[in-house]
Amino acid sequence: DARVTQTPRHKVTEMGQEVTMRCQPILGHNTVFWYRQTMMQGLELLAYFRNRAPLDDSGMPKDRFSAEMPDATLATLKIQPSEPRDSAVYFCASGPIGLGVFFGPGTRLTVL
Amino acid sequence: QKEVEQDPGPLSVPEGAIVSLNCTYSNSAFQYFMWYRQYSRKGPELLMYTYSSGNKEDGRFTAQVDKSSKYISLFIRDSQPSDSATYLCAMSLINTNAGKSTFGDGTTLTVKP
Numbered sequence: 001d002a003r004v005t006q007t008p009r010h011k012v013t014e015m016g017q018e019v020t021m022r023c024q025p026i027l028g029h030n031t032v033f034w035y036r037q038t039m040m041q042g043l044e045l046l047a048y049f050r051n052r053a054p055l056d057d058s059g060m061p062k063d064r065f066s067a068e069m070p071d072a073t074l075a076t077l078k079i080q081p082s083e084p085r086d087s088a089v090y091f092c093a094s095g096p097i098g099l100g101v102f103f104g105p106g107t108r109l110t111v112l
Numbered sequence: 113q114k115e116v117e118q119d120p121g122p123l124s125v126p127e128g129a130i131v132s133l134n135c136t137y138s139n140s141a142f143q144y145f146m147w148y149r150q151y152s153r154k155g156p157e158l159l160m161y162t163y164s165s166g167n168k169e170d171g172r173f174t175a176q177v178d179k180s181s182k183y184i185s186l187f188i189r190d191s192q193p194s195d196s197a198t199y200l201c202a203m204s205l206i207n208t209n210a211g212k213s214t215f216g217d218g219t220t221l222t223v224k225p
Contacts (some may be wrong), residue, residue: 006153033212042217043156056212091155100146101213102156108177 002026004104012110017081021107023092024073033101034060034067037049037093043091045065049075082111115139118201118216127225131188135201135216138182142203145177146213147186150198160186160198191223 005024013019025032028047033048047057047067057067064083069075079086095101118135125131133147144163147158162168174187186194186201198220202213206224 043215045212048212093155100158100161103148103157105155106153108153 004092004094004102006090006104006107008107010108010110011106013082014112015083016081017111018078019082019086019109019111021077021092021109023075023077023094023104025075025092025094026102027073029094029096029102031095032069032102033093033095034075034077035093035103036088037091037106038088045075046090066085071107079109082109084111087111113138114217116201116203116214116216120217122220122222124222124224125191127191127193127223129191129223131191131195131223133186133188133199133201133219133221135184135203136182137184137203137214138184139178139203139205139214141204141205142214144204144213144216145175145184146202146204147173147175148200148202148215150200150218152197156200166194179215188221191221192225193223 007022031050034046037043046060049069052069066078089106089108091103091106093101093103116137122223146161149159160175162175162205165177168175172189176185198218200218201216202207204213
């Protein structure tokens with residue numbers, strides 16, 4: 001049963017610390033997305049990749065966020081320095097080119 | 113104003129009821145319409161997708177799109193307690209970027225036994 005995996009599932013950190021979230025997309029999927037979900041803003045697209053190349057990161061605060069795909073089996077989202085307003089659930093999703101994507105279980109981030 | 117508006121609910125119905133979940137949108141260029149279901153503390157799960165106007169049925173679920181009114185609906189027949197979740201509509205411009213979707217904020221549904 002192929003699924004997107006994300007680590008860590010939960011992260012509590014202090015303001016100013018670096019946070020790295022990792023995602024393993026479903027094998028064979030060539031598009032990978034990072035979403036952030038909060039009660040206030042709902043689900044927001046932060047960045048996405050196709051064939052490991054970044055296509056759009058306009059939803060991401062560039063001064064502190066960065067997203068990479070060092071290889072086809074790993075996507076990373078990094079926040080440095082973290083701030084309390086970054087507290088949210090971060091989802092990775094992957095899909096083939098086409099309709100619909102498969103979401104991972106999310107990383108629940110709390111920045112104190 | 114958001115591009116996609118969705119009634120936040122919460123919506124509470126008795127088991128067996130017909131449920132109607134709705135979204136409106138402002139961008140007439142949207143062509144692909146999706147519904148996701150999200151259980152508490154889980155990631156969204158794709159339920160159905162439709163292209164352009166019309167209906168699509170899958171078991172107890174029917175997705176309906178009215179592009180002239182910029183309005184989409186998801187109907188759930190014979191609702192079950194296991195349908196209790198948050199339902200998110202999503203829309204995209206072209207299918208090659210369909211993962212790059214604009215999401216509604218979700219409607220929380222509770223089906224009571």
